[in-house]
Amino acid sequence: MAFFLEALIGGLMAGMLYSLIALGFVLIYKASGVFNFAQGAMVLFAALAMARFSEWIPQWLGFDNKILANVLAFAAAAVCMMIVAWAMERWVLGKLVNQEGITLLMATLGASYFLDGSGQMIFGSDIYKIDVGMPKDPVFLLESVFQGGVLVNKEDVYAALIAAALVAALALFFQKTSTGRALRAVADDHQAAQSIGIPLNRIWIIVWSVAGLVALVAGIIWGSKLGVQFSLQLVALKALPVVILGGLTSVPGAIIGGLIIGVGEKLSEIYIGPYMGGGIEIWFAYVMALLFLLVRPQGLFGEKIIDRV
Template structure:
């Protein structure tokens, strides 16, 4: 039982990180109707900026405090993501208003390759580390209930708590602030939102900036766990089956979908993987998403589309 709980807890914590990346997809799609295929590249780009700024800024300003250096690096990386959001809206989205979905998807594919190229040119293509002080030593929990206790990585606990806090803050932002309500109005109907004075271009910059902030936090956490390397964008794409499960327009769906996939892939790898030679964790999420597309294409919390003729 203890080993089962270890596996399940590890899956839940990984699932929270998947949910964090998936939130970027959901936020942009809700506010602009754009399926942002570049979200994985944004995670990588933000992580690269954070990793390199945490080296460059303390060296340039002769800062010895690690906390202050990381804080300034975070501010610098966030400024880069806001600038990227402004450029994407000004140079890409503004030119493609009212264009078809496939056109917008191809535009985000172009943004993906652009961010990959610029990231490699500006920040380099080595493997970099991000050290924000999260403890990495494992600890034993529930020793009084199970013999030997349950082994849990402290870094996973901190990462899951950070992801959960960010999800809660984003939910409050959407529900309680005027800007959040404006974002939801734009998501419901672009033309109606414009007719009551909501500036569409400003809203798009805000939502891409928020998605950039989410990508930065996700990039820091994943970079701390795995190192910042170009395979990080592929890890971030695990969020695609998450939003297929949860629904492309649902924030709660992104959370639940991430938890389902995180737990499912860990349990399947441990308990089913030995019968198939392992490797189930790599493709489990995509097969589960395919099955959902066949049975419930809109996802668990997605809006069911009914076409009347």
């Protein structure tokens, strides 16, 4: 039972991190109707910026305070992501208002390659580390209930709590603020939103900035766990099945979908993997997404689209 709980808790914590990345997809799709293939590149770009600024800033300012260096590096990386958001609106989305969905999709795919190349050109292409002070040693829980207790990694716990807090804040932002309601209106109909005075340019800059901030937090967490390297993009791609399960337009769906994927891949790898040669954790999420596309393509919480002719 203790081993099962370890796998379950590990899956839930990994699922929260998947949900955090998936939120970037959901935010941009809700505001612009664009499936943002550049989200993985944004996570990598943000993580590279954080890692390099945390190295450069102490050298530039001549001090050795790690906490202050991390705070300043986070602020600098956040500014970089806001510049990316402004550039995306100014030179990409702003030029493609009311274009076909495939056109917008290809634009974000091109932006992904641009961010890949420019990020490594500006910040370097080596493997970098991010150290924000999260403890990495394990801790044993429920020792009085199970012999030996349940082993949990402290870093995973802190990362899941940060992800959960940000997810909750974004959910409240969408539901309770006037800007959040404007974002939902823009997602429903660009022209109708413009006709009632909602400025598309400002809304898109806001939503891309928020998505950039989400990518930055996700990049810091995953960079702290795995190191900042190109494989972070592959982790970000795990969010694609999450949004398919939860629904492209649903913030709660991103959360539930992430938890389902996180728990499902952990448990299937442990309990089914030995009978299938292992490796289930790699493809489990994509098989789940394929099944949902066949049975319920709008996802668990997505809006069903009805075309009337």
